[in-house]
Amino acid sequence: MAAAEMAADGLDRELFACARGDALALKRIFDREAGRLTAVAERIVKRRDLAEEVVQEAFINIWTKAHQYSPDRGSARGWIHAIVRNRALNLLRDGRREDLVDAERLDAMREADQMDHVLSAFAALDRDSRLRACLDTLEETRRRGILMAYVGGYSHGEIAGRLRLPLGTAKSWIRRGLAALRECMA
Amino acid sequence: MTFEDIHAIADDYVLGLLERSDELAVEAEMARNGDLARAVAAARDRFLPLDMTAMPVPVSSTLWQRIETRLQETPAGAGDTAGEINTRMDPDRPPQASPRAANDNAASRWRRAAFGGLAASLLMAAGLAFTLTRTVEPLVVAVLVDEAGAVQAVVEDFGSDRAVVRLLDDLKVPADRTMQVWTLPSREMGPVSLGLLDQARSTRLAPPALPRPQDAQLYEITLEPAGGSPTGRPTGPILAKGFAKLPR
Numbered sequence: 001m002a003a004a005e006m007a008a009d010g011l012d013r014e015l016f017a018c019a020r021g022d023a024l025a026l027k028r029i030f031d032r033e034a035g036r037l038t039a040v041a042e043r044i045v046k047r048r049d050l051a052e053e054v055v056q057e058a059f060i061n062i063w064t065k066a067h068q069y070s071p072d073r074g075s076a077r078g079w080i081h082a083i084v085r086n087r088a089l090n091l092l093r094d095g096r097r098e099d100l101v102d103a104e105r106l107d108a109m110r111e112a113d114q115m116d117h118v119l120s121a122f123a124a125l126d127r128d129s130r131l132r133a134c135l136d137t138l139e140e141t142r143r144r145g146i147l148m149a150y151v152g153g154y155s156h157g158e159i160a161g162r163l164r165l166p167l168g169t170a171k172s173w174i175r176r177g178l179a180a181l182r183e184c185m186a
Numbered sequence: 187m188t189f190e191d192i193h194a195i196a197d198d199y200v201l202g203l204l205e206r207s208d209e210l211a212v213e214a215e216m217a218r219n220g221d222l223a224r225a226v227a228a229a230r231d232r233f234l235p236l237d238m239t240a241m242p243v244p245v246s247s248t249l250w251q252r253i254e255t256r257l258q259e260t261p262a263g264a265g266d267t268a269g270e271i272n273t274r275m276d277p278d279r280p281p282q283a284s285p286r287a288a289n290d291n292a293a294s295r296w297r298r299a300a301f302g303g304l305a306a307s308l309l310m311a312a313g314l315a316f317t318l319t320r321t322v323e324p325l326v327v328a329v330l331v332d333e334a335g336a337v338q339a340v341v342e343d344f345g346s347d348r349a350v351v352r353l354l355d356d357l358k359v360p361a362d363r364t365m366q367v368w369t370l371p372s373r374e375m376g377p378v379s380l381g382l383l384d385q386a387r388s389t390r391l392a393p394p395a396l397p398r399p400q401d402a403q404l405y406e407i408t409l410e411p412a413g414g415s416p417t418g419r420p421t422g423p424i425l426a427k428g429f430a431k432l433p434r
Binding site for chain 1: 197198200201203206223224226227228230231234235236237238239240244245246249250253256257335
């Protein structure tokens with residue numbers, strides 16, 4: 001994300017205000033960002049009601065942890081999104097254990113939908129963006145594995161299954177894909 | 187887990203590809219390993235454009251209310267460790283004497299603000315304490331913030347009748363007033379004056395003999411009539427306050 005864009009979104013100032021106990025700042029973040037954050041969470045947990053639950057808990061965390069945010073640790077937006085993403089991934093992990101059978105059935109039903117989400121995120125990336133250009137240089141399967149993990153919250157095992165690869169192969173493809181991506185974006 | 191290729195670990199962490207136990211290990215390591223923390227931040231920002239492709243969806247009208255309800259259930263300053271810290275400096279003073287303290291919300295806002303300020307400023311305070319004394323370490327350092335959470339002063343208490351106040355902002359003092367520094371060694375003892383401050387100057391104080399300063403001990407600066415509080419207890423408005431930390 002461009003530095004100018006990072007500074008211009010003002011989210012860092014809102015986080016500093018939250019750290020000072022300004023509850024209105026939290027509300028302003030909510031008003032601006034809750035819609036997108038819910039959409040980001042929904043890509044991972046696959047259900048709107050669960051996504052809202054994730055966002056609800058994430059805002060409690062944003063409020064109580066705002067004093068930990070520091071600009072030398074990346075953008076305020078990245079920090080906020082990380083809180084939402086972590087909560088979504090944890091919910092997914094907990095759910096996986098609880099109702100595996102049900103989840104598998106639902107997974108099968110939603111499979112096509114989910115892959116659409118993952119691929120559309122890539123297609124919607126700004127054509128001029130660095131990330132887009134660098135993802136473009138990756139071999140198709142590697143790119144897909146990385147997108148499935150980041151956008152859809154898939155685990156190594158799930159990615160291997162969907163891409164019909166042995167687990168070890170999927171892991172090493174993703175690892176190499178990520179290394180190539182880092183190098184390209186450096 | 188080992189942290190050799192921190193960039194690969196950071197990517198796996200941001201993509202959610204780690205086992206929960208490794209994830210917790212990364213979070214613990216990030217707290218002390220700045221390189222790893224920076225690598226994670228860089229990875230987050232690298233993939234963030236993918237999140238930005240998510241079209242915002244309408245959320246339930248009750249979602250914000252649910253968050254507000256949860257926030258009210260969350261104790262003010264959820265990071266608080268000391269339960270006593272919102273003790274007012276003078277328990278005898280009626281609440282009306284200070285409009286700030288008359289309102290519980292304001293009190294918890296302050297408490298939260300003080301913590302935010304403290305967290306952000308402790309490193310700086312430790313640095314100051316070091317350069318100021320060189321050979322002798324203060325027993326505790328307190329960063330004092332105003333109601334808005336802005337750092338105003340640092341108190342370094344060396345025990346044995348010696349304390350140093352460094353003013354870090356221009357505190358406005360009317361001509362007929364003086365700033366007085368207080369601490370609360372214990373509830374039983376009540377607030378004790380550490381001394382008066384010259385107009386907006388950092389000062390070495392010679393407080394009376396007091397118990398050894400403790401972690402989380404309250405320090406504050408009030409505005410008092412020239413010559414100091416007539417009652418021996420704080421009577422004027424609080425300019426800044428904060429809680430002591432033991433230098434590590």
